Amino acid sequence: MRFDEEFFNLGYIDRLSYKETFIHNIDARVKLVIVILYIISVISYSKYTVSSLFPFLLIPVLFMTLGEIPVKFVLKRLVVVSPFIFFIAIFNPLLERNIAFYIYGIPINYGTISFISIIIKFVLTVSIIIILVATTSFAGLCYALRYFKIPEIFVNQLLFLYRYIFVLTEEAMRMIRARDMRSFGKKGTELNFYTKLAGSLLVRSINRAERIYYAMLSRGFNGTMPYNRKREANIKDFIFLFAMLLILFFFRFFDPVNIVGKFIERII
Amino acid sequence: MSHHIVKFENVTFKYPDGTEALKGINLLITHGESVGIVGANGSGKTTLLMHLNGYLIPTTGIINIGDIILNKKTRLEIRKKVGVVFQNPDDQLFMPTVYEDVAFGPINMGFDERNVEIKVKSALEIVGCYDLKDKPPHHLSGGQKRAVAIASVIAMEPDILAMDEPSSNLDPKSRRSLINLLKSFSHTKIIASHDLDMILDVCNRCIVIKEGVIVADGPSEVILSNEKLLEENNLELPLSLQKR
Amino acid sequence: MHMADALISPSVGVGFWALSVGGIAYSAKKLKEQMDDKIVPLMGILGAFVFAAQMINFTIPATGSSGHLGGGMLLSILLGPYAGFIVMASILTIQALFFADGGLLALGCNIWNLGFYTSFIAYPLIYKQITKNGKYHFIASLISVVVGLQLGAFSVVLQTFFSGISELPFKTFVMLMQPIHLAIGIVEGIVTAAIIKYVYTIKPEILLTSIPIEKKMKNDTSIKKLILMFAVLTVITGGLLSWFASSNPDGLEWSIEKVYGKPELPEKDSGIVNVLKNIQEKLAILPDYTFKKLEKKEEASEIEKYPNIDIGTSVSGILGALVVLLVAFGTGYIIKTVKRRG
Ligand SMILES: Nc1ncnc2c1ncn2[C@@H]1O[C@H](COP(=O)(O)OP(=O)(O)OP(=O)(O)O)[C@@H](O)[C@H]1O
Ligand SMILES: [Mg+2]
Numbered sequence: 001m002r003f004d005e006e007f008f009n010l011g012y013i014d015r016l017s018y019k020e021t022f023i024h025n026i027d028a029r030v031k032l033v034i035v036i037l038y039i040i041s042v043i044s045y046s047k048y049t050v051s052s053l054f055p056f057l058l059i060p061v062l063f064m065t066l067g068e069i070p071v072k073f074v075l076k077r078l079v080v081v082s083p084f085i086f087f088i089a090i091f092n093p094l095l096e097r098n099i100a101f102y103i104y105g106i107p108i109n110y111g112t113i114s115f116i117s118i119i120i121k122f123v124l125t126v127s128i129i130i131i132l133v134a135t136t137s138f139a140g141l142c143y144a145l146r147y148f149k150i151p152e153i154f155v156n157q158l159l160f161l162y163r164y165i166f167v168l169t170e171e172a173m174r175m176i177r178a179r180d181m182r183s184f185g186k187k188g189t190e191l192n193f194y195t196k197l198a199g200s201l202l203v204r205s206i207n208r209a210e211r212i213y214y215a216m217l218s219r220g221f222n223g224t225m226p227y228n229r230k231r232e233a234n235i236k237d238f239i240f241l242f243a244m245l246l247i248l249f250f251f252r253f254f255d256p257v258n259i260v261g262k263f264i265e266r267i268i
Numbered sequence: 269m270s271h272h273i274v275k276f277e278n279v280t281f282k283y284p285d286g287t288e289a290l291k292g293i294n295l296l297i298t299h300g301e302s303v304g305i306v307g308a309n310g311s312g313k314t315t316l317l318m319h320l321n322g323y324l325i326p327t328t329g330i331i332n333i334g335d336i337i338l339n340k341k342t343r344l345e346i347r348k349k350v351g352v353v354f355q356n357p358d359d360q361l362f363m364p365t366v367y368e369d370v371a372f373g374p375i376n377m378g379f380d381e382r383n384v385e386i387k388v389k390s391a392l393e394i395v396g397c398y399d400l401k402d403k404p405p406h407h408l409s410g411g412q413k414r415a416v417a418i419a420s421v422i423a424m425e426p427d428i429l430a431m432d433e434p435s436s437n438l439d440p441k442s443r444r445s446l447i448n449l450l451k452s453f454s455h456t457k458i459i460a461s462h463d464l465d466m467i468l469d470v471c472n473r474c475i476v477i478k479e480g481v482i483v484a485d486g487p488s489e490v491i492l493s494n495e496k497l498l499e500e501n502n503l504e505l506p507l508s509l510q511k512r
Numbered sequence: 513m514h515m516a517d518a519l520i521s522p523s524v525g526v527g528f529w530a531l532s533v534g535g536i537a538y539s540a541k542k543l544k545e546q547m548d549d550k551i552v553p554l555m556g557i558l559g560a561f562v563f564a565a566q567m568i569n570f571t572i573p574a575t576g577s578s579g580h581l582g583g584g585m586l587l588s589i590l591l592g593p594y595a596g597f598i599v600m601a602s603i604l605t606i607q608a609l610f611f612a613d614g615g616l617l618a619l620g621c622n623i624w625n626l627g628f629y630t631s632f633i634a635y636p637l638i639y640k641q642i643t644k645n646g647k648y649h650f651i652a653s654l655i656s657v658v659v660g661l662q663l664g665a666f667s668v669v670l671q672t673f674f675s676g677i678s679e680l681p682f683k684t685f686v687m688l689m690q691p692i693h694l695a696i697g698i699v700e701g702i703v704t705a706a707i708i709k710y711v712y713t714i715k716p717e718i719l720l721t722s723i724p725i726e727k728k729m730k731n732d733t734s735i736k737k738l739i740l741m742f743a744v745l746t747v748i749t750g751g752l753l754s755w756f757a758s759s760n761p762d763g764l765e766w767s768i769e770k771v772y773g774k775p776e777l778p779e780k781d782s783g784i785v786n787v788l789k790n791i792q793e794k795l796a797i798l799p800d801y802t803f804k805k806l807e808k809k810e811e812a813s814e815i816e817k818y819p820n821i822d823i824g825t826s827v828s829g830i831l832g833a834l835v836v837l838l839v840a841f842g843t844g845y846i847i848k849t850v851k852r853r854g
Contacts, residue, residue, distance in 0.1 A: 006567050006611070007567070009610075009611070010610055013610055014404075014406075018403075018407070035616065036616060036617075039517055039615070039616055039617045040522050040525070040526075040617065042517075043517060043518070043520065043521065043522050043525065043617055044521075044522045047676065047677045077611075077612055078612075080611075081611065081612050081613060084514065084516065085516045085518055085519060088519060088672065088678050088680065089518075089519075089678065091678065091679055091680045092678065092679040095679040095680065095681070096679045111679055114677070114679065118518045118519065118677060118678075119518070121517065121518035122516060122517070122518035125516075125517035125518055125615050125616070125617070126516075126517070126612045126615060129608070129609065129612050129615060129616055130612050132609075133609045133610060138364070138609075139364040139365060139404070141609070142364075150533070150536070151536055151537050151540035151541075152540070153539075153540040153543055153544065153598060154536050154540060154598055154601065154602060156552065156556075157555055157556060157559065157598055157599060157602040158602045158605060158606065159363075159364050159556075160362065160552070160553065160555070160556025160557075160559070160560075161556055161559040161560055161563065161599075161602050161603065161606060162364065162606065163362060163363070163364060163404070163405065163406070163556070164362075164556055164557055164559075164560035165560045165563050165564070165606070166406040167358050167406070167560070168557070168560040168561055168563070168564040169560075169563070169564045169567065171564070172564040172565070172567070172568060176568060190570065191570050191702070191703065191706075193570070194568065194570035194703065195703060195706040195707055195710055196710060197568065198565045198568070198581065198703075198707050199706075199707045199710030199711050199714070200710075200714075201561060201564065201565065202558075202561055202565075202707060202711055203711055203714065203715050205557045205558060205560070205561040206554070206557070206558075208359060208557055209550075209553045209554040209556075209557040209558070211354060211356070211359040212359045212360075212362050212553040212556075212557065213549075213550050213552075213553045213554070214318070214323045214352075214354070214359075215354055215359055215360045215362065216362065216372075216552075216553060217323065217347065218321055218323075218347055218350075218351065218352050218421075219372050219373035219376060219420065219421070219424060220347070220348075220372075220373055220376030220377055220424070221372075221376065221549065221552075222376060222549070223549045223552070225363075225552070226368075226371070226372060226375040226376065227363070227364070227368060362553065362556075
């Protein structure tokens with residue numbers, strides 16, 4: 001069942017994010033900046049770029065190894081997320097048929113090239129996000145957002161949401177199990193059942209919000225949430241940031257694939 | 269200076285939908301007492317506790333806590349005196365980490381960073397959870413959650429500690445350590461529970477509520493050994509008093 | 513219909529990021545002004561609720577296929593447009609992070625597509641209007657969900673199209689997206705309405721007492737102002753279009769060609785334009801536009817000359833203006849950030 005899977009995935013990635021590795025210990029702000037620049041760099045290539053993208057694979061791989069994130073996990077997520085992008089991208093080879101070049105007599109059209117390019121970009125951008133989340137505590141990410149001046153209400157909302165996703169999905173799961181137990185087969189997934197299930201989950205949720213509000217009041221809540229996590233970035237963070245920026249810059253503007261290719265050509 | 273820390277005079281309460289949950293409660297609890305509140309489901313225990321720090325304001329009657337009469341204006345003051353631990357710790361722990369959760373109260377009370385740290389540390393050490401301080405609440409076990417919820421309340425150093433079903437969902441060992449913890453507190457304690465053995469162990473006084481009225485009030489050993497009274501209120505003799 | 517990083521160009525991504533952050537900041541400000549403290553935990557919990565409810569599938573009657581709740585309209589109805597928008601944005605953010613649904617750069621697009629139209633167009637202009645007399649909630653939520661989703665789907669088409677990564681012709685893509693989302697919208701609309709109705713029947717007081725309903729939509733004017741503001745900005749950008757396009761003769765080219773009937777606009781060498789141009793070149797922040805020069809050698813420049821696109825002139829003009837609006841927003845935002853840092 002999809003629900004269980006997603007629920008466990010959520011728990012799993014959350015657990016991963018509490019590991020203690022070199023990557024996990026890098027300041028969340030640094031990681032966030034690197035990841036965003038990374039994504040922009042990858043996306044900024046023209047739609048027919050293929051080979052120049054390859055060096056970028058190095059960074060997720062590096063993060064993944066240093067952060068002790070299982071490759072299988074990342075690959076699995078990639079497969080799960082891919083349908084929409086695949087659906088859109090598959091039109092390219094069908095619609096743009098101008099031949100770009102021949103490989104051993106097999107014609108390759110521009111659409112195919114751009115299709116491959118999209119898929120590579122997809123793999124790179126999605127895996128770096130998965131890795132970011134798996135190597136950074138969610139609270140840390142939120143403080144990073146706060147640091148970059150994202151409105152407080154929104155960041156509070158993220159923290160609250162994250163806190164109660166686990167509680168409510170668990171509650172939903174218990175309700176679904178009860179539903180499945182009594183519904184022998186498909187009847188239980190009908191719209192009517194869903195409405196009742198979601199409706200009563202909603203009622204419970206609103207009641208819960210009320211109780212939480214009471215608990216907050218009892219501890220002096222006055223409208224603001226005092227998250228007090230001031231982490232100072234240390235030398236290690238700065239060195240890491242600097243090194244990654246250099247690498248990104250080099251990848252983006254010097255096309256190492258080309259350099260290497262030419263070098264090999266000359267040797268031959 | 270009165271020693272009468274909690275005083276209810278003819279308190280009634282009606283929920284917006286018309287349910288009359290309290291129908292004339294009279295109650296006097298003095299400094300340092302520990303009082304158990306028992307009764308059937310829906311008898312009004314939770315409703316009564318919700319009055320103790322002003323989440324609910326009596327429909328009629330007067331509540332006096334530490335010489336302050338409870339009303340909309342004074343309830344902020346009263347919340348500093350009374351800490352309430354709710355039935356479900358998930359509702360109580362709303363911050364991303366244990367540390368921040370326990371710090372929530374002291375920060376709101378205006379303490380500076382260093383003092384907050386001291387208070388958080390001591391509260392977590394009292395309940396034996398200091399090691400968990402960087403964990404998110406959803407990584408804690410039920411017993412740990414309960415302990416942290418208690419720490420988050422005692423970090424505010426209330427005079428009175430009120431708890432709703434503190435021992436529900438705990439395994440025997442966690443329950444035992446909770447009981448020992450409660451016994452070690454010198455606060456005035458008010459505990460609503462169906463766990464009569466715990467009440468017998470922790471509280472020297474016991475109150476029975478039935479349909480919003482107090483039907484019995486006296487020393488725990490006396491009340492909790494009154495089989496007939498207990499039966500009338502959907503309760504059973506504590507295991508420790510049952511003859512085999 | 514989550515947009516994905518790999519399908520958008522950086523300028524579209526950054527532009528919609530700026531728009532969404534702007535929307536969030538505006539909503540946050542509005543909320544702060546009229547906020548009842550109570551809404552803080554309520555927003556969090558309802559977000560988690562929608563998140564959980566989205567994960568449960570249900571069978572769509574008569575088709576056998578399965579659907580799930582989107583939740584945007586439900587949130588707006590329960591919390592009002594500002595809080596609803598922020599909650600929706602937070603849900604999409606968590607999905608982008610934990611499920612890699614969409615992506616980080618595309619997050620701005622997704623917040624815009626799934627949050628903005630529902631909270632700030634469909635809710636105030638349709639739901640609120642129909643239910644003015646406290647009646648017709650069912651039909652109101654049905655229609656507003658459908659409209660919100662249609663706008664969102666169309667927005668996906670625009671973003672994809674202007675990013676120029678996909679080869680799908682505009683018309684085809686529209687014909688593909690709109691009907692699918694009409695079906696999805698009807699189902700979601702019914703579910704949304706049914707959930708509200710169910711809660712209303714079993715616990716009417718919840719909708720009346722637990723939720724600070726009264727406070728949330730007191731001044732409709734602010735929403736109208738917001739919409740007006742965006743409209744004005746779009747028009748202004750039409751003007752900005754000229755200098756921008758002349759300094760960046762690439763992706764925008766075809767649409768300008770359609771509008772003005774010739775490939776290049778007359779280059780105006782007036783002072784201000786040059787200054788802006790210089791600044792823009794120096795900062796070189798929107799890689800799409802500036803990086804291009806570095807990769808002339810690639811075959812790309814040749815290919816982009818034949819965009820096989822065919823839509824009406826007027827539409828393309830507005831669309832062009834829209835994209836530049838986004839880019840301008842992005843540039844402004846970044847300049848501001850850079851300044852603040854420096
Ligand atoms: N929010 C509410 N709105 C209306 N009625 C309520 C509300 N909360 C409780 N009640 C009613 O008030 C009465 C007392 O409820 P209360 O929760 O205080 O009982 P309790 O003794 O704590 O029960 P339990 O042992 O099940 O926890 C019950 O009849 C209950 O249905
Ligand atoms: Mg109770």
